[in-house]
Amino acid sequence: MVRVKAPALRGKNKEELLKQLEELKTELSNLQVQKVTGGATNKLSKIKDVRKSIARCRTVLRSNQRDNLRKFYKNKKYMPLDLRPKKTRAIRRALTTNEASLRTLRQRKVDTHFSQRVYAIKV
Numbered sequence: 001m002v003r004v005k006a007p008a009l010r011g012k013n014k015e016e017l018l019k020q021l022e023e024l025k026t027e028l029s030n031l032q033v034q035k036v037t038g039g040a041t042n043k044l045s046k047i048k049d050v051r052k053s054i055a056r057c058r059t060v061l062r063s064n065q066r067d068n069l070r071k072f073y074k075n076k077k078y079m080p081l082d083l084r085p086k087k088t089r090a091i092r093r094a095l096t097t098n099e100a101s102l103r104t105l106r107q108r109k110v111d112t113h114f115s116q117r118v119y120a121i122k123v
Helices: 006-010 013-039 043-074 089-093 097-101 105-113
Strands: none
Touching: 013 043, 089 097
């Protein structure tokens, strides 16, 4: 089997990807058996390519799964932690703009009863 390219994999659906993944796994097991039994060197060098191709298949499967999950949770109230934006710890813990703008009842009373005075200066 030839080396698999990620852009070619992205166009396939889940069933095709799983089928290709199984084919790659069987090929890898055959190559490993040949390695133990003393196969040709060109077969042994193919092991690395097959392993990398398996990793690419799994990466594309996982990214497709995450994209679908992002679409599912797009307008929900809560989102799984691994789908939320990473940012920094400080930014994640900072108050939101709405929370920062909220005033206590006492502060609202003080603001209404003792509002800023406006002076008009006669020229």
